Amino acid sequence: MVSGLVSWRATGIPYWKYFFAKWVPGAILPDCDVLSGRILNEEVVKANSETRGQTRGKFGTGQCDGWKNVAKKSLITSMVNVEYQPHLLNVTDISSKPKTADTLLDIVLKEIEHVQNVLMVFLVAWCTDCSGESAKMRRLLRGVFPWIIVLDCWVHQFNLVVGDVLKLKLPLIKVVDRALETIKWFLSHSIAVGLLNEQQKKADFPVILMLILPVLTRWTTHYLALDRLLTLKEPLRQLVLSSPFRSTLELFALAAKVFKRFYNKSPDGIFRKAFSEYLAHAGMWSDERMSLEYFSNDARERNTFVDVVSIWREKLMSENLNDVDGANGLVVLAMRIMSMVPNSASTERIFSRFGAVHTKARNRMSAEKTRKIVVLRTHIDRKH
Numbered sequence: 001m002v003s004g005l006v007s008w009r010a011t012g013i014p015y016w017k018y019f020f021a022k023w024v025p026g027a028i029l030p031d032c033d034v035l036s037g038r039i040l041n042e043e044v045v046k047a048n049s050e051t052r053g054q055t056r057g058k059f060g061t062g063q064c065d066g067w068k069n070v071a072k073k074s075l076i077t078s079m080v081n082v083e084y085q086p087h088l089l090n091v092t093d094i095s096s097k098p099k100t101a102d103t104l105l106d107i108v109l110k111e112i113e114h115v116q117n118v119l120m121v122f123l124v125a126w127c128t129d130c131s132g133e134s135a136k137m138r139r140l141l142r143g144v145f146p147w148i149i150v151l152d153c154w155v156h157q158f159n160l161v162v163g164d165v166l167k168l169k170l171p172l173i174k175v176v177d178r179a180l181e182t183i184k185w186f187l188s189h190s191i192a193v194g195l196l197n198e199q200q201k202k203a204d205f206p207v208i209l210m211l212i213l214p215v216l217t218r219w220t221t222h223y224l225a226l227d228r229l230l231t232l233k234e235p236l237r238q239l240v241l242s243s244p245f246r247s248t249l250e251l252f253a254l255a256a257k258v259f260k261r262f263y264n265k266s267p268d269g270i271f272r273k274a275f276s277e278y279l280a281h282a283g284m285w286s287d288e289r290m291s292l293e294y295f296s297n298d299a300r301e302r303n304t305f306v307d308v309v310s311i312w313r314e315k316l317m318s319e320n321l322n323d324v325d326g327a328n329g330l331v332v333l334a335m336r337i338m339s340m341v342p343n344s345a346s347t348e349r350i351f352s353r354f355g356a357v358h359t360k361a362r363n364r365m366s367a368e369k370t371r372k373i374v375v376l377r378t379h380i381d382r383k384h
Helices: 008-012 014-023 032-055 101-117 132-144 154-167 171-187 190-202 219-231 233-241 248-263 269-279 292-301 308-313 326-338 345-357 367-383
Strands: 059-068 074-082 085-093 122-128 149-152
Touching: 008 014, 008 032, 032 074, 032 085, 032 367, 059 101, 059 345, 074 101, 074 345, 085 101, 085 345, 085 367, 101 122, 101 132, 122 132, 122 326, 132 149, 149 154, 171 190, 171 219, 190 233, 219 233, 248 269, 248 326, 269 326, 292 308, 308 326, 345 367
Parallel strands: 059 122, 122 149
Antiparallel strands: 059 074, 074 085
C-alpha cells in the first residue's frame, strides 16, 4: 500500500474485503488506524535498522532544504547521502519558529548527532541551497566543526547560470561579456596582473602590454579592449598552463593543508611519497594496479557511473577509517573527498515524494507520518 500510494481506508472498502475473503481465506485485514499507526511504525523501525547496517562505517554528506506542504506548513527536511545513496533523516516543522540561520543550525546539529551516533556514518560535508540564511548557517557550522566541508548546492548555481545564458539573444554578446569579465577580473587582482606581465617577459614581448577596460559609451574602446586581449592570448594561455596546481609541490601543499584540517595533524613522509607516486601513476597507483579499466567497463555494462569511492576502498590497508598514517592516509583522504555530494537534488526528489503522499485529500496528515511513509516507500523501492 505504501509503495503504490494506496489509501489506508482501502482495507475497509467492501470490494477489498471480498477480494481477500475469496483469494486469501482467513486473512485478517487491519483497519486504517492500525495500518497507519502500529504497523507503519514497526515497518519503519525495521527499515531504519537495515539502513544502519548499510551505512555503518561509510562516508556521507548531509544536506537540508526547506519545503512548504499542502497544509502550508514550513518544513525543513534533512538527508544524508552515504557514498551516493541518499537516506531520509528527519522532518522539522518550523512554521512557528523564526526562519533564521540559528534555527537552521539547531536543526542541523541534531541531524549531525543522529548521523554520527545512530547511523554510524563518517560525516564529511554538509550541503544547502544558496539563500542568505543557509550561507550564514554554513559559516556558523564551520565554527562548531572546523573539520567539516560546507557546500553550496551546485545544481542551484547551475540553474542560475543557465538562466543567465538563456537570456542572451546573440552569440556575440555572450562572447564579449565573457571577455570583458576576464579583463575586469585581471585588472582587479594585482597578483594576476603581475603573473601576466611575467609571462609577457618570458615570451619576449618588446613592451609590457596592459589589458584595457572599455568605456561604456565609447564603442572603439570595446574593439581595442578585445584586440588587446587577443594579443595577449599566448601569455594568458601559458599562465594557465603554468598554474601552481600543475606543480607536484603545490598540489602536495594543498593536500597537506586539507589533511591537517580534517585530522589536526600533518601527513607523514610515507603519505608524501604515496602522493607523488599517485600523481605519476606509478607503482600501486598505476591505472592497471587500480583496475581503472575494469571499473570503467563494469559501469558501462551496468549503465551507471563509476563508483570512485569503491576504487579507493580496495586500496584500504586498515579497516579503521581513523587510521590515516602512511599511504592509508592518502586512501582515506581520497575517499573522504570523493564521497562529498555538492548538490541537494536527492532532497528535491524527496519533496516530490512528499507531495505524492501528502495530497489535498490527506491535508490533515502530520509531517512525521508523511516522513515515515516516504522512508518505508523509499526502502521498498531500493530493496526491490
